[in-house]
Amino acid sequence: MLRFWSVPRCLAQRTTPEWLHAWAQVLVECNSYLAPLRSRRSLQPLFQVLGSKFTERRVIEIAKRYCLIRKWRRYLLETWPAWVKHGQWFEFEGRENLDAALEQGKGALLLSPHSFGFGRFVAPVLAQDGYRCHRVGLGWQGDDLSERWGKDDYKRWQHIHYRWESWKNIEALKTMKSALERNEVVHVSLRGLSHGEPAFEIPFWYKRYFLDARLLRVIEFFQAPVVPCFSRLDERGKVIVVLSGTIAPCALRIAAEFGALYREWLERYPELARIRKRVYQEGQDW
Secondary structure: OOOOOOOOHHHHOOOOHHHHHHHHHHHHHHHHHHOOHHHOHHHHHHHHHHOOOOOHHHHHHHHHHHHHHHHHHHHHHHHHHHHOOOOOOEEEEOHHHHHHHHOOOOOEEEEEEOOEOOHHHHHHHHHHOOOOEEEEEOOOOOOOOHHHHOOOOHHHEEEEEOOOOHHHOHHHHHHHHHHHHOOOEEEEEEOEEOOOOHHHEEOOOOOOEEEOHHHHHHHHHHOOOEEEEEEEEOOOOOEEEEEOOOEOOOHHHHHHHHHHHHHHHHHHOHHHEOOHHHHHOOOOEO
């Protein structure tokens, strides 16, 4: 198969995101012709999970889009320092919702689904626009964030290493609390689980799906306004980050309102989810 090899950053500086996105689309189509999508072992969970919801033709379309998004996400990570100053490939919808939350003086807690869309870019992009941000999760663990994100405005955001075992999170929770008290932005990804409390279940067409009640109760403890945050890719290769209306910091209310939004996004953009393998293998963490 043709592979989307990494392009040196010096070359990325001499081209445009739109051109490379179009080239990636060509490679995905060629790969789909040379190696049928259904025959690929890596895509079998996707076909298995989505097969009960969509037609075969629709699942193939979703699989192509999934392959493109996976390649494009990886490429954006590699070329970030070359393209970030241009800013033409990221766009926010509903930024006024974030600003309204910060006006309360309690910080703002952005909430995204785990392993969905382009969430890892939200904090760096907001930092480039002048916000003080923190990204919570198990992502980048390098000594210097500039290794991945460039040397311009990366100091406006920090990574908070958060482990799912609660007893290992004391320092992370203290950092999150301090950031919110300084009226800064904290971006958190919410896991899905195969088992949980009935009040935190959301509709899912394949198996039962529960939001992480433990993390939602931590969010409720902080008492900072919650802003749902989702991201998608448009047809030109631009990443669209959607910031929805503020939700009061109540665990049950967040589960209901955020869960309803998450359900809509799963239905409308199934190619954005990277949970299929864990769902198919009946893992506890989705």
